[in-house]
Structures are given as structure tokens and as C-alpha cells.
Amino acid sequence: MDKALIPEGVKRCPLPVFGLWMLVLFAVIAWGVYAGLTVLIKGLHVTGLNNYFGFGLYICVDLGIIALGAGAFFSGFMYYGLSRFFPQLKELHKIINLAVIVGFCCYTGALLVLLLEIGQPLRGWFGYWHANVHSMLTEVIFCISCYAIVLVIEFVPIILENRKLDAVKPLHIFGHNLHEIMAIFAMTGTFLSFFHQGSLGGVPGVMFARPFAYREGFFVWPWTFFLFTLSAMACGPAFTALICRLMEKVTRKQLVDRSVYELIGKIEGVLLLIYLILKGLDTLYWALDTAPGFGLKLSDFYKEPYGMWLLVAELGICGVIPVILLLTPQARKVNGLLFLAFFLDCAGIVINRFAMTVEALAIPVMPFDQWAVYIPTWAEWAPCIAMLAYGAVIVSLSYRYLPIFPRERELNP
Amino acid sequence: MGEVKNSTSKKGLGIVFFLAGFVGALILGWVVFPNLLYSSKTQPVTFLHSSHEDSSCEDCHYFRDDGSYSGVPGVAKCAECHEEPMTESEDERILVEEYIQQEREIPWLVYAWQPDNVYFSHAAHTEEQGIECVRCHRDVSAEEKMPVYKENRITGYSKNTMKMVECEKCHAEKGASNSCHICHK
């Protein structure tokens, strides 16, 4: 049965080994589910959240993972949209399936974790029914759920390519038709994703009474709206590439042409550079104009453990360095440097999301108030780690049973 | 290739199965579900407004000086007339012996019961303001027996509890404020 499901002409590890791997992942997921149930049944006091840190690891991980999952929309955008104008982008075809799957994992996982984060999950649907159009969170709720649906739709044809399912005629036709119109969904997804990545940035940016997070902006959107979108574009494909590389390492096979990595490297390098310049300008404007307007100077925002190192790490180590590496053709040629750059790129964006949520809240706005420190508990770590395990399950299953890498057969004769 | 031959009949059968599921669900949802959702309860004592026509509405349902509304009267009010049974009725015996004499309040099931978080100002919804009692409450004048009290098993609400949309709608129509704290506490 297992054999029959595996795509034709490729080699997969023996079922027992795969089974064991799944078992490990399911154990992690079970741990996360246990933690999740604990949170749902006992309440949020089992987490490290408090009245000062209303947002914590859950939100941080959600923001991070959604930024990293942006590979789906942005690769789709480049492949389905921009490749008309830039034919070299057709190359992305080789990794687009993985990008969709990673995106699917990230978004569905984030939604699950988000369910834990709200104090009254059974009222979660109020977000749709009683929506406050002014709230960035409303935009987030609508766009993320719509986009998650889009991702499901994008994922379905990939599933239908499974050998067994493809043999079923109606399904085959259905899948084929879906493929035909995939460009439409990809563009819808792109639109939605542009929007909600931005609204996630809007979440901190609109808090006009929180000097660390608040940014002025354009029309109804603060600058963070655009910065978040841009930063997500600058790290999503890199994350897809990292996952792909990881899979190659695990399977000891080449799954995509190296040229794909280099292409992504180039794109990400440029995007990250643009992002960094804008983010730098934003930071300068914020530090020199916005914050002083609130009576604060830059050093007021950074105090241990949330010290200045965060800014250095975010913009310097994980910003400037990857840009240099990615924009240097020689460095792109070296696997170690290329993937280090991808990794730093992703890490920098995650640090950004951390700073915009957790650190933003640690700063006492009232001068007589105190700095607070947030320490997540196991009940927060477990679901987040389980979410990664869930992603691993989906990716593993997809890899094993679906022909997601069109070039796998040729590259591994 | 025997499968191909069967496909049309299969398709026909398929629709039957589909319809069976569809109709079954409709029946379940529209007929069985509402009956399952509500439990029926009867009042601890039968009270007929029609038998109390010698008293006026305001004898029992009145505004207090602080602007609050008395709502359902307490057993002390009943005791004003029913210190001793006035008739042979079994219900009155229960009223007198089990409640009035023991100074216990009657656990009435209030049909229009609103939850804790609702602040309903009767003072703002009076007949002088053009809102008849029967706009929200049942007409009790000619009632011959008390209606069955239906309680939602999940929410604990009475089936007759007015939902917020109705309040909002009327407020919007009349130009009254729909600010949350007007009706919530």
C-alpha cells in the first residue's frame, strides 16, 4: 500500500524508518496538544503572560512563522505573476510546490496557536461577526483566514497529484482544472497576503500610545505595515530555501537545481537591502523624531535583558551581513555562506517580530512604572514546538507521497 | 471495463445517498435539534393573572423610588392576600404552606429573564413612552394556564429571552443610543 502511494521513479526511505520519524513527530505534537488543552481547560494563567505582556511567545511565533511562510505568496507572485515579465523567474517552478506546502503549514499552524492565545476561544468567531473595521486585528483575522483557505485550495492540486489519487479520473480532471486556474488563486493569495502581512505590521504600528511600537505612516497604515510586508517578502523564500536545503540534507538527495537557490539568494538579497534601507530610515526617523516627540530617547527603549544588542542583532548581524553575502556573487556560490545568509535573514526578521511584540511591552511608558521581564512557560513553548512538528509531518508526508519536486527524478537518477 | 457500465446507475444511486444525507440533516436540524436544545419546565406554582383581576398591574409591578422596577413580586406581596388560603385550590395550598408560611421565595421561572450582564431600564421603556408591555412580554390578560418554560440546555436562557439584535434594532429605529453601557453592566 505504502509503495503504491509513493510517486513513480523516486526512492524513499523504508516505511519503518519513516514510521519511527512520524512517531517522534507525533509525540511532540501530542505534547503540544496536551499543553494546548491545559491552556484551554485551565486558562491562560499557565502561560508566562501577564497584564504587562498581553502578547508573548504565541504572538511572537505567529508573527514570525507567518513572515517566514510568506514564501508561498511571494514565490507564487513571482512565478505566476512576474515571470511573464522576468522569464528567469520560471525557474521558481522547481520549488513552488514546497513553498505552498510550507506556507500552508505556517498559516494553519499559526491559526491553531492563535486559538490558544485568545482568552475565550469559543467566542473567536465574534471577530467575523462583530468586527471592528478600525482594528488591525480584524484585518489580520479576515485576511489570514481567507489566505489560509486559499492555501488549502493551492495545496489540493498538489495532493491530487498523488499517484493513487491521480488515477481516479474525476479527481485527475478536477486537479488539472485547479492547476489551470491556480494563477488566479495565487494572485488572490498574493493580494490577501500583501494585506495581512501589512496588517500584522499594523498591529504594533497603530498603537499610538506605545512609543516603541508606534509609527507614523501613510493614509490609514503605519510604516510598519509596509515594512512588515517587505520584510516578509525578504525572508519567506529564504525560509523555503532553507527548508528545502534541510530536506536535501536529511534525504541526502538533490531536490532542486542549485540555480534555484542562487536565484532566491539574489532576489532576497535585493529585497533585504531595500527593506534594510527603509527600516533604517524608519528607525532613524523614529529615534530622532517620533520618540523624542514622546519625550523618549533611543536608549530609553533598551535595557537589559532587552538591551541594545537586540537592535544590533536585528539590523546588523542579521541584516547587513546577509545582504552583503547575498549580493556578493562569490558568496552565493558557497553553500555555507549562502545558507548562513538565508538563516541570518530569517533570524533577523524573527528578532524584529520579537522586538515589536515583547520588547515593545517591556518598556514602562509611565516614568514611574517598572521594566518587566517576560519568561514563557512550557505551556507556551510546547504548542509552538508542536506547531513546527506539525509542519514537519505535513512536509514529510508530502515529500514521501507527493511529487513535489518536479526535478527530483532527473537530479537523482 | 465493467465499471464504466455501472457508472450511470452509480451516479443515480449517488444522488439518492446524497439526498438521503441532505434531507436527513434537514430533518435533524429543523425538527429534532430544536426539541433537543430546549428542556421544558413548569412553574413551581400556577399563577394566573386572570384570577387577579381585582388588583391593578401596578399593585405588583411598579417602579421603586430609585428608578428600578420591581418585576416579579416577592412572596411578601402574595402574603398580603394569601396569609390564609382563600380558596380550596391545591396551588394555593402549596403557595401558603410551602412558601408564605416558611418565608421562602418562589423560584419563578421568568420567561423574559435577562442574564447578569444586561442592564434593562424599565423606566426608559414605559407605556408613556409608547412601548406597550406586550411589545416584549406575553399578553397575560386572558391567559388560562401558564405557558411551558423552555430553557436552552446550553445557555440556560429562556427561549423567550430577547436577543440583543432586537434591542439594537429598536434602538436604531427610535434613535436611542446603542452605546454598549446603556444596556450592559
Add this chain to the structure above:
Amino acid sequence: MSLGRRAFLQFVGGAIGGTLLTPIPWKLADDSAIWTQNWSWRPSPERGEITETTGTCLLCPGGCGIQARLVNGHRAIYVKGNPDHAVSRGGLCPVGAAGLQYLYAPYRITQPLKQTGKRGDPQGFQPIAWNEALKIVADKLAAVRKKGLPHTVACITGQDRSSVTDLWKQFFAAYGSPNLYTMPRHSDSTRLAVALATGYDADLGFHLEKATYVLNFGAPLLEGWAAPVRIQQIFSRWQTEQPGLPKTELVHVESRCSLTASKADRWIACKPGTEAALALGIAHVLIREKLYDAAFVSEKVFGFEDWTDAAGALRKGFKALVLAKYSPKDVAAVTGVDAQVIQELARELARQKNAVVLWGQSSDTPNNLYHDLAFLALNALIGALSDKAMVSLVPSQPWQALPEPAMDLEAFKGLGQKPLGQPTSVPKTKVRPNTLHAFLNALANGEEYPIELLFVHEANPAYGLSENTLAVQALQKAGMVVSFASYLDETAAYADLILPNHNAFERLDDVIGLPGAPFAFYAVATPILKPHYDTKSTGDVVLGLAKTLGGTVAQSLPWKNYEEVLKLRAAKIAEGATGLLVDATFDPASVEPGVSLRANFKKAADVWKKLTAGSCWVEAPQALDACTTPSGRFELACQGLLASVSTNAGDELFMAHYKPLPPSGNAGELPLLLTTYRSLSLAPGYVPNAPFMNKLLPDDLLLKQDVFVEVHPETARKLGLRHKAKAVLKTPLGEAPVRVRVAPTVPADVVALPEGLGHTAYDEYVQGKGVNANSLVEVHLDPVTGLGTVWATRAQLRLA
């Protein structure tokens, strides 16, 4: 099989489609959300008619008028100040505002209890019927009296301003025991000082409403001193600019940066416990620079100049002693206050027309007699006791309401016994020294005579008495302990029998006199609602016991119930026909000493009606003329002390002087001084902190179960202690775990510990939080009065 599966899928598809067209998913989503809005485990408060009743708060001696809101007349949901009340005018302190949490406390005693196990075992209490319980007590009382040992019955009451205390007095006189004590108060020592200086038995009243300058030696005005709400309102008045009136200036002398110090117009930081020396230093400057009220001193004061005692010996007067010993330079060395500041303060004090001097560490710690005399002397020098009457004498019992007790031979014999443990040297004045510490000491050590039966009424000495371990030891030594506690507190735990009193909000009671107020005061506290447990008013219980005992005891307490006693008071007020029944329009500034107020009432029934409706009776204090001292004047040199100090005593021993009692322990091993402080958000008295109040405590005062001591940064550095570090605080009495709040609120080498924490009884909302300050501070018995005083304790603080 394939058909089956496919059919099943089709069926499911249809079902899903159909379900979406029914109310099921939508109604379920909606209803489950509604369910979360009305979770059954979340209490749903009963609705109904909301009414208001008035009453008087009995949680402290402040006598605030309150109003309670009730639902359907039986459930109290809110307590607020009564805006019509003469003294509190709608104000309330946090303890009063949290009062319902005592009324509905889970640690209320709901019925009489009898200890069936070992004394002190909380599990050993078993319910007992009232009549049985009362019979046990009555039998014991009869048996002891029969043995001819009535003086071995003792009582400690925490309610010294209620008619119940008068009933106890009456009962103990008729029964024949001198061992009736109240929980310590500052008035224990000031009343003695006043008696020695003036011959009157009176409390001191301070005319703060009129004052333009208040020099306060350590009295925690804003932390719950005297009648707390009255003081708060006076403070508020001082802070309000009134056109045409000079702003009242508050100068506060204290070692710690308390809230009063912070809020004062000027804070003079002195070394702990040296306030009296500063007062005498100021007196020195006043005398040297002739700034004192010379007319008053020469006409009304004795002992300012040198004097001759009864034996004919020439003795030095106050002037000579103060000039000799308290020069600003000397005082500066003792107190740490600049000599120049001392001079400044003296001149400022003299310049002001309406200046007044206040003092006292807290309302329930007696002071060193000589120090009380020093502050009193300073008030005399600035003329505060003159006709200006910034300080006046308020009779502690404005009228004798109860008839003289009938006493039989047994009663005379018993009452004539020396109170247990009382030193023979105590001054003989109209005021009976309340030597509770000495009593407990003797009882704990089995000295003199045993105590067969000990009543504890509205008091919790096992927690609330300084050196509370003494009380615990004493309780264990008593033959039988009967408690009237409403709550299962630390002391009640040691009782053999508990006859629970109604809670402070449930009982009919009264308030006789307001501490620190410059007028006589009487109010009736009416219950805000019916008692909801099987409890009995202690007043009624005392009357019932007297009746059971029969004979002269029953004759002395002939009233049917406690209400009758209170009505008798109302009748006496009507009979006396002086004083006013007042509401919030009452202006204390209009009261002048010695000028009786014209009564605005006639009939006793009328008085009762008004009193129970929340009116208060007030009357002017007495004038200072015709002191009943040997000299007939205000005595700076107290001749009354001749009997208690030896005849060849030094001249200093007759009058105010600075004489700290040396703390025990080795300064090398215990290099720091421990002082305690209180705050209005910590109930240190008979009731513990209510949960509502716990919310107010900052996390550098109480963190989980750890209390914080305040330490100066320099001391902390020296001891290697960081902010929030865990440490051990050690005094000669024991040691306790604490945490350190490093803050410059105290001088170097001083540790400050809050009072009111460290309860071992009650419930999980109270228990085990912090350390009981009383278990660490040292009591110094004043060698003259025998009263237990507290000022500072040697201590050590080390990293845990």
C-alpha cells in the same frame, strides 16, 4: 465495498450540505458563546430591591458613620461613609470600606465552640449549644467565687470605648476582681501623664481644626492615628487653600520617611526614639529666648521655677533642668537634628498663634511617661493648654451612666487584691494603670497567684500585643480561657470555649469618645443587618452571666439586655441636658472648653431615636482651671510622683526628661535598630487585612509570603544585600525570614518592618503572609508606670 464507501461519502456530503442549511452549526456556535458568558461556576448575584441603612463602623475606635446598601434587605453589598455623620462626613478608611469582607469572612465563628482536644488545637473545637456553654462559664464563675478567689478571674478587652467595657467594669467590681485590662493604647500613658500634671482623668483632645502650625513628634497622622478618617479630613483641610486664612503648616519629626513625613510641609529626620529629646531642646530655646507663654506659665503652672517638696526639700524646677541639660548642641548630638534647626523650630513654634504639638508612635502603644510629660510640657510652654485650648482635656467618661455597683464582702476582698503583676511603684492617681504586660508576664511565669478564668473580648493579644509570645504563654497558663471572638483568630485558637459575638456590623453597640478629638463624643452603632449566624452580643452575655450568678452581681447589672443599657445612656444624656446632637454641619472649632453646649434635645426617647439614626452627641471638654493636683495648677514637676519614686530621688524624676530605656542585646552582634511602621492599607488591629486590602500592598512590601524590610542603600551595601534579596532578621526575641527593600526611607543602620502581617490564623487569604512585627519587637516596661512601651529593638540583618 467500494460502493459502500462511496455511498457513505456521498451520504456524508449530503448531510454536511444539509446541516449547513439548518440552524445546528450557527445556533451551536452562538449558544456556546452565550454559554461562556454565563458559566454556571461563576456566581450570579441575586437581584432585587436595593435599600440603604445607616450604622457606625466599629472596626477601629474612629467611630465613622457608615451607610450600607442591601439587596432585598438581607444581603449587604456595599459600605460607604455616611455623608451626614458629624465626624467622618462621608469619608471611610480602607478597613471600613472592606468591612463586609469581615462580615462575610469564611473565618467567622458561626456558633459557640468548645475545645474538646488540647488547648490550641484548631481541629479540637466542637459546636456546643448556647445554654450549655453559658452554663459552663456560670458554673466556673460561681465555683471560683465560692472558693473565695474571685480575683483570679481576669478579662482582656480590646473595646475600651464601648458600654460593654463598662459592663465588664461593673461585673468585675461586683464580682470582685481587679484584673480587668484593655489592650494597650497610647492613652494608657497619656492619661497617667495628664492625671499627674492636672489631676484629671481625661484624654487629650487636639484642636487640629483651628491649628495654624502643627509640630508632630512621630504621630503617624496619615497612617491611621487616633480617629483616622477625622485626621484624614483635617489633613485635607490643611491642604485646601481657604481665602483669607493662613495655610496650616505641618512639621513632622520622625526617623522614617513615612507617608506623613512625605506629605508634611517639613520633615525633620531624627534618630529613632529621640523625639522627646528634641522636644526638650525646643523647650530649652523657648525658655532661653523667653519665647514661651509667660503669662500662662506664671499663673497656671507649677514647677517651672524651683520648688519645695512636701518634706521641705528644695528641688530644681523645669526651667533649671531644661536649661542645664537640653542645649541645642547637646540635643543635636542625641537626635541628629542640627542645632540651628532646633532653634528655628522653637522660634517658628513661638511665632504661631495657634500652634500645637502632637506626639505618639502609634495609637496603641503607651509611651514612656517622662516623654509624654515632655510633649505635654512643650504644649504648656507654647500656651496650647491656655485659654487658646489648642490642647484640651476630654473626660474619658463624660458622665457616669451606670449606678455604683453593689458589692458584697467577697467583692471588696477580691477587688482589694493587687492586680496581678502590677509593680507597687505605680503612681496613685485617678487613672488605673493598664498594666497588661505585667499581668501577662506574671501569669506566664506563674507568679503571685494563678488565673482561674480568663475572658478575652474583642482582642487578639496572641497576635496583636507587642511581644505577642508572652500572651501565648499566658493563655496557656490560665485555668480556663473564654473568648468572645467573632473570628477564629490567634487568641481564639487558645480558648476552651468561644461564645461568638456578633460582627462589628451586626451588633448594637456604642462609641464613647473619639481619640484625639477636642470634644466629648457619643454615638450609637446600629446593626446594618440581622446577624446571620448563631452569635450573641457579648453585652447580653455579660448581663446573662450576672443574672445567673445572682446576689450582688445580679443586682449590679440589673438590665434585661444590652439595648437597655444603651437606652439608659441616652436617658442620661437627656437628663444631663447639655451637649448637642449633631450631624455633618457640626464645626468642632465652635466648641470651647468649659463652655457647655446648650442641648438641642429634650426627651430620652427623642435622643435615642436620633442617636440610632446616626446623629452623634458632642459636648465641650473641660477647662483647665482648678486642677486637682497638690498645687492646684498644671504641674511641670509632678508632685503626684512623690509617692512612687523614693524620697531621695533626683529632681529630674518628677518631671519631663529624656530617658530612653536601653534596648537589650549586644550592639556588636545586633548592630541595627529595628523600628516598625504602619500604613492605612494594612489593618494592624483586631481584624486582619481583608483580601481587598491585600490588593493594595506593593510587591516590595509583600511578595508571595515574604515581607520586605526597608533598609538604607548604604546599610544594604555594607551588609551585601541587594534589592529584593532574601534575608534573615534577628532580634533578641527571635528571627524571621524577610526580603529587603533598599530605599532611602530610613537612615543608615535602621531596619523598618511593617506591622499587620504575619498572621497564623484565619484563612488562606490572610495566613502566613510575612512576619508579625510584634513577635520581633522588644517591650520595655516603664519602671514608673509599669506599662509596656516599645521604641526600638536591636537587630541584625543577614543574607539568607
Add this chain to the structure above:
Amino acid sequence: MVIDLDKCTGCGACAVACQQENNVSFRPDESDKLRTIAWMTLYRLDNGKDYPEHREAMLPRPCMQCDSPHHSPCTFVCPVNATVRDEHTGIVDHIAVRCIGCRYCMVACPYHARSFNWWDPKWPKTMEAMLSPEVSPRMRGVVEKCTFCHHRLNRARDRARINGEDPDGVVYTPACAEACPTGAITFGNLRDPHSDVARLAKDPRAFRILEKLHTEPKVYYLSSDQWIHKQSDNDLS
């Protein structure tokens, strides 16, 4: 609302009265100040100087009912309209039964005026008797905050209706102002130029907390101490 810090003695009667009036829940251990539920919080300020120049003061902080144009910081962000400012009264209300517990409003509020119900509120059985029916107890997983006792406003309006008066002209006092023994808290209609609060808000001693954020708090403070003024807002000097 105007709070006179010169008069405030930090006794906490306001906070206690508030808890009692509004059925604020409490727990055996209330020392975790980051998780406690408090509508009225007392902050301790000090002048930062050494002994004996050291001074401390207490600052009671209710919800500031921010009047910033269009939206308060919190109402702007609530995804489900659970917290909305009523432009007629100016009160920022929060409806616990609508709240989904996302805590975005808490994050947006710089005054920490909002608390989250981390636990199921639980009262000792005997103390359930003192819960007020005027304010519905909250449940776990929702945010709550000071409402300026708007239920008292509703009651006052009802009383006016019954007595034939104008329900829009009523005045009322919230629990904190009612309880304050020093009369430090004055409450009234800031929009009415003749009201005490409007007059006091113009006092030279008046300031608001964090004015630079343009949240436009409707709670004013009065103090004659410059060091307290200085701590009302962040300052670069």
C-alpha cells in the same frame, strides 16, 4: 475626574470601594502585581533623592477614559467592538461578554488600566453574598477595567426618568470619589465649563499623565510638587 495628589494620602479607600462596587475578584496571593486585577491602582512615586531629602507620594490611577480624537488607544484596536467610547458621555466602556480575550487593548494602553482574568474568578463561598447585582461578575479569559461606575449613571438616569427629570442632565459619583476620606477625587462633567472638574482641570497645579502621547486623558491630577509633575510624562531634559 480630577485627583488632588496634595490631598491624597494613599490610603487606598478608593481602590477598596472600587473593588467592592464592581465585584472585582481577588485571590489568596495578590502580590503578583503583573497579574492582579485592579481597576484603581495605587502607584508609588518618589523624588529619587537620598535620606533625608527623600519623599514619596501615592498616585491613584483609574482608567484615563482617553479622549484622543476618534478613538482611545484601546478602542481603536479591539477587533470585536467590546470596548467602545460613548461619545455622548465620554466613557470608555468594556463589555466583558463581548470580549474574546485577545488582550490587544491591554497592549495598546500605556497606563496599564486594563486587567485580564487569568483565572476563573472565585470568591470564598460566604463572600458570594456580598457580590453586587449592579455589576455582572466577569469570567475567565476576558479583560476588565474601570468604567467610571457607569452603572451608577444608568441608575441615576432611571431615577430621573421616574421623577420626570431630564435623564441627560444627571450627575453621579463613582465609588472611588464617594469613598475618598480626604475628598481628593472630584468627579463631574468636564464638558460643562461650570463644573468643579472643569474649573480644577484649569488649575495651575493640574497635569495629566503622558500628555505627549496625545491620548488626551480625562483624568487630571493636581499637585504642587514639581517632582511629581516631572514624573507625569517622559522628558528628555
